[in-house]
Amino acid sequence: MSVNLQIGEDGRLRHFLSIEGLNRALLTEILDTAESFAGVTEQSVKKVPLLRGRTIVNLFFEASTRTRTTFELAAKRLSADVLNINISASSAVKGETLLDTLRNLEAMHVDMFVVRHADSGTAHFIARHVQPHVSVINAGDGRHAHPTQAMLDIFTIRREKGPDFGRLTVAIVGDIAHSRVARSQIHALNLLNVGELRVVAPRTLIPAHVESLGVRVFHDLHEGLRDADVVIMLRLQRERMEGAMLPSEHEYYRLYGLTRERLATAKPDVTVMHPGPINRGVEMDSHVADGPHSVILEQVTYGIATRMAVMSMAMHPVTGQESHD
Amino acid sequence: MTEASIHIRGGHLVDPANGIDAVTDLYIAEGRIAAVGNAPDGFTADITLDAGGLHIIPGLVDLCARLRDPGQEHKATIDSECRAAAASGITTLCCPPDTTPVVDTPAVIELIRHRASQVDGARVVTLGALTRGLLGEHLSEMAALKEAGCVGVSNALKPLASTQIERRAFEYAATFDLTVFLYADDPALSMDGCLHEGQVSTRLGLRGIPEAAETVAVARDLALIQQTGVRAHFCRLTTERAVRMVARAQFDGLPVSADVAIPYLYLTELDASEFNSDFHFIPPLRTGNDRAGLVTGLRDGTLGALCSDHQPHEADAKLAPFPATEPGASGIDTLLPLTLKLAQEEQLALGDAIARVTCGPAAILNLPCGELSVGRTADICIFDAGAHWQVTPDTLCSQGKNTPFNGWEMPGQVRYTLRNGRIIFTREAR
Numbered sequence: 001m002s003v004n005l006q007i008g009e010d011g012r013l014r015h016f017l018s019i020e021g022l023n024r025a026l027l028t029e030i031l032d033t034a035e036s037f038a039g040v041t042e043q044s045v046k047k048v049p050l051l052r053g054r055t056i057v058n059l060f061f062e063a064s065t066r067t068r069t070t071f072e073l074a075a076k077r078l079s080a081d082v083l084n085i086n087i088s089a090s091s092a093v094k095g096e097t098l099l100d101t102l103r104n105l106e107a108m109h110v111d112m113f114v115v116r117h118a119d120s121g122t123a124h125f126i127a128r129h130v131q132p133h134v135s136v137i138n139a140g141d142g143r144h145a146h147p148t149q150a151m152l153d154i155f156t157i158r159r160e161k162g163p164d165f166g167r168l169t170v171a172i173v174g175d176i177a178h179s180r181v182a183r184s185q186i187h188a189l190n191l192l193n194v195g196e197l198r199v200v201a202p203r204t205l206i207p208a209h210v211e212s213l214g215v216r217v218f219h220d221l222h223e224g225l226r227d228a229d230v231v232i233m234l235r236l237q238r239e240r241m242e243g244a245m246l247p248s249e250h251e252y253y254r255l256y257g258l259t260r261e262r263l264a265t266a267k268p269d270v271t272v273m274h275p276g277p278i279n280r281g282v283e284m285d286s287h288v289a290d291g292p293h294s295v296i297l298e299q300v301t302y303g304i305a306t307r308m309a310v311m312s313m314a315m316h317p318v319t320g321q322e323s324h325d
Numbered sequence: 326m327t328e329a330s331i332h333i334r335g336g337h338l339v340d341p342a343n344g345i346d347a348v349t350d351l352y353i354a355e356g357r358i359a360a361v362g363n364a365p366d367g368f369t370a371d372i373t374l375d376a377g378g379l380h381i382i383p384g385l386v387d388l389c390a391r392l393r394d395p396g397q398e399h400k401a402t403i404d405s406e407c408r409a410a411a412a413s414g415i416t417t418l419c420c421p422p423d424t425t426p427v428v429d430t431p432a433v434i435e436l437i438r439h440r441a442s443q444v445d446g447a448r449v450v451t452l453g454a455l456t457r458g459l460l461g462e463h464l465s466e467m468a469a470l471k472e473a474g475c476v477g478v479s480n481a482l483k484p485l486a487s488t489q490i491e492r493r494a495f496e497y498a499a500t501f502d503l504t505v506f507l508y509a510d511d512p513a514l515s516m517d518g519c520l521h522e523g524q525v526s527t528r529l530g531l532r533g534i535p536e537a538a539e540t541v542a543v544a545r546d547l548a549l550i551q552q553t554g555v556r557a558h559f560c561r562l563t564t565e566r567a568v569r570m571v572a573r574a575q576f577d578g579l580p581v582s583a584d585v586a587i588p589y590l591y592l593t594e595l596d597a598s599e600f601n602s603d604f605h606f607i608p609p610l611r612t613g614n615d616r617a618g619l620v621t622g623l624r625d626g627t628l629g630a631l632c633s634d635h636q637p638h639e640a641d642a643k644l645a646p647f648p649a650t651e652p653g654a655s656g657i658d659t660l661l662p663l664t665l666k667l668a669q670e671e672q673l674a675l676g677d678a679i680a681r682v683t684c685g686p687a688a689i690l691n692l693p694c695g696e697l698s699v700g701r702t703a704d705i706c707i708f709d710a711g712a713h714w715q716v717t718p719d720t721l722c723s724q725g726k727n728t729p730f731n732g733w734e735m736p737g738q739v740r741y742t743l744r745n746g747r748i749i750f751t752r753e754a755r
Binding site for chain 1: 522523524526527528529530531532533535599600641644646647648649
């Protein structure tokens with residue numbers, strides 16, 4: 001169902017809900033399109049008129065600064081009108097159902113929803129219920145997916161390492177169990193035939209049957225980083241200590257924190273990534289975060305071009321007129 | 326009111342309790358089974374039903390059906406569901422105590438009985454609350470509930486505050502020879518979960534409910550059953566391991582029985598893999614291996630009953646992101662067809678399959694129905710095994726249209742349902 005939901009009859013992107021259900025050609029198209037927009041965002045006049053007159057609503061049911069800001073900038077650089085709506089969980093509880101909220105916004109002739117919500121499956125649910133001309137972009141749903149984050153990470157890796165993912169070993173380190181970013185990255189890297197994909201964490205942070213997603217599991221950071229070309233560190237939430245997932249940040253850092261010494265087992269030209277925001281001294285130390293291997297700020301920059309690519313592609317098939325070339 | 330004398334002629338009678346599986350005649354007088362085979366002396370039929378080509382079985386006893394009444398009449402009512410049950414060959418519905426208000430006083434039992442008596446449909450029996458308000462902290466007035474007619478006690482899906490409360494509740498229930506109906510769940514392990522913890526929950530990023538949420542609870546409950554000597558019934562087991570634990574306890578002589586709800590015999594976690602809320606169940610759909618273990622338990626009798634676990638909802642209850650939807654499926658309409666399908670697919674002998682929805686649950690509830698012995702109440706279902714129908718919202722009689730079996734082709738169409746010797750449902754042959 002997700003395949004039909006995301007891809008239109010013409011084979012082009014209709015909604016962008018999860019990496020799962022897409023194909024390699026589409027991922028490559030997103031990356032190539034993002035590459036063409038990367039030039040735009042570096043010019044002094046940073047706008048293209050692709051989505052002029054279109055209305056995009058950032059519908060955020062969960063707090064976010066970075067993701068919402070880059071979506072907003074991406075939309076504005078495509079010349080769309082942008083509306084930011086932040087609905088805290090508490091006010092959503094007060095009565096209006098999600099579907100009612102959606103219908104009301106649709107009545108204002110919106111063309112696209114960018115949605116973030118704490119419940120897994122929300123973007124799929126919304127995509128199933130919007131009118132045919134409205135597109136939905138998933139900006140993070142529960143622990144399920146954060147596909148634009150994964151695409152900007154892939155874009156970053158491609159810029160750093162070139163287009164041949166088959167020779168790369170990638171290690172994702174940290175809280176896999178609760179991470180929508182990790183799930184999307186795993187699907188994207190496997191779709192691009194990555195050479196080896198590892199996840200590294202204590203058992204409490206590894207979800208059941210994670211191997212079925214196509215990863216090798218490591219519990220030892222030293223082993224997990226050996227000869228890695230790319231290391232992706234995940235953010236650790238404080239709640240994990242309360243839920244008895246971990247004893248302390250201190251022990252986590254001692255065992256899984258990324259330091260220059262630990263990085264020594266990886267390839268000499270290893271690339272270090274993090275979706276942000278970083279807990280310095282928990283996931284990694286500042287020498288690594290700010291060091292020569294880190295591309296953490298590049299990730300943020302590329303986030304705009306990648307989101308421009310996804311937005312313009314998802315809007316495109318509906319009118320079939322405009323082209324970004 | 327004297328009931329009509331009825332002669333049911335030439336049907337294929339399947340009565341597992343009496344080991345009958347043959348084409349024969351059935352005679353009903355004064356609301357009871359008067360004879361099987363030859364007419365009793367001086368019998369004159371007021372009504373003759375020609376059952377040629379049809380099956381005759383005891384009226385079904387559904388061990389768990391939520392009628393949503395009182396309290397959630399926007400989902401369903403006693404009226405709507407008792408009629409739907411009659412149209413599906415079900416003559417007895419057992420409803421759990423989690424209505425609003427909770428079934429923890431004789432007044433609520435009386436209210437349900439009164440409403441059910443106004444309907445020409447299935448009879449309704451109720452389980453009483455094990456604890457006051459189902460809050461898990463204070464014992465309910467179980468003796469009063471029993472006197473008022475409840476057929477057992479249960480805390481429905483609600484947890485008990487401690488194992489000590491559970492122990493005392495078991496002891497108190499045993500004092501009055503009440504069966505406790507248990508939902509095997511360790512709440513700390515299942516908290517906020519909405520899907521089996523496994524590859525699908527991992528892929529979809531949904532909070533999982535591990536197998537151990539059920540097995541830990543079964544182990545704890547069995548220890549307390551042993552300690553207290555209470556008669557207990559495990560409702561809706563979902564895992565192969567739990568079935569084996571109960572089988573072992575039965576072998577050891579503990580007074581325990583168990584049932585399974587029919588969706589768990591056909592569906593697994595994989596069916597929920599597209600966030601389709603019709604597959605949101607609590608307890609959750611498990612793995613293929615668990616499904617097979619449940620069928621085995623049903624076949625060898627560890628699981629003595631098969632129920633619908635009927636949970637009708639209004640459409641809005643399923644219209645939200647998966648974790649925010651209400652769990653459960655409407656199941657009254659599909660209980661008999663899916664039971665027959667088990668036999669058709671040779672997972673179970675027809676007699677055994679019928680037993681699990683008739684005499685099996687009747688024995689668990691200690692009710693004098695579910696069989697066609699002479700002198701018993703004439704609760705009867707007559708169906709056409711060869712007639713097929715398709716599940717759509719329109720073909721479901723229940724007010725709840727939420728079914729995971731939408732579009733499925735179902736065998737078996739009920740032609741007549743009799744309760745206490747009275748025809749409460751008739752469907753013309755097509």
